[in-house]
Amino acid sequence: xxxxxxxxxxxxxxxxxxxxxxxxxxxxxxxxxxxxxxxxxxxxxxxxxxxxxxxxxxxxxxxxxxxxxxxxxxxxxxxxxxxxxxxxxxxxxxxxxxxxxxxx
DNA sequence: GGCTTGACGCTTA
DNA sequence: GTAAGCGCCAAGC
Numbered sequence: 001x002x003x004x005x006x007x008x009x010x011x012x013x014x015x016x017x018x019x020x021x022x023x024x025x026x027x028x029x030x031x032x033x034x035x036x037x038x039x040x041x042x043x044x045x046x047x048x049x050x051x052x053x054x055x056x057x058x059x060x061x062x063x064x065x066x067x068x069x070x071x072x073x074x075x076x077x078x079x080x081x082x083x084x085x086x087x088x089x090x091x092x093x094x095x096x097x098x099x100x101x102x103x104x
Numbered sequence: 105g106g107c108t109t110g111a112c113g114c115t116t117a
Numbered sequence: 118g119t120a121a122g123c124g125c126c127a128a129g130c
Binding site: 022023024027034035036037038039040041042043044054057058059060061064065066067068071076 | 109110111112113114
Binding site: 002004005027032033034035036037038039040041042045 | 124125126127128
């Protein structure tokens with residue numbers, strides 16, 4: 001496991017319930033503003049054994065963007081809704097409201 | 105060391 | 118507002 005992936009997991013673990021962050025934001029917090037793809041790759045590499053709330057990481061527009069067959073967008077939406085994150089008719093969250101800026 | 109793939113993002117048309 | 122293209126970074130082969 002590379003330092004970058006480890007840093008990604010550590011950062012995601014810091015995301016409090018009811019808040020979400022974009023791949024680009026996580027990358028930016030790690031010092032790589034353009035490494036959104038790298039963040040996505042790291043999360044896609046997550047195994048069964050982990051305590052990383054990956055569902056709190058969504059696309060830059062506040063919309064869920066998944067590619068993994070093991071996880072459906074509906075599941076991620078359900079997990080977020082369970083934490084108090086509301087979705088609008090377009091399937092997007094109240095970005096300005098639930099966006100985590102890196103502070104506890 | 106170089107090419108390909110992928111949970112992304114921004115710019116331009 | 119939607120669609121397509123280019124650029125970004127990390128990991129696997």
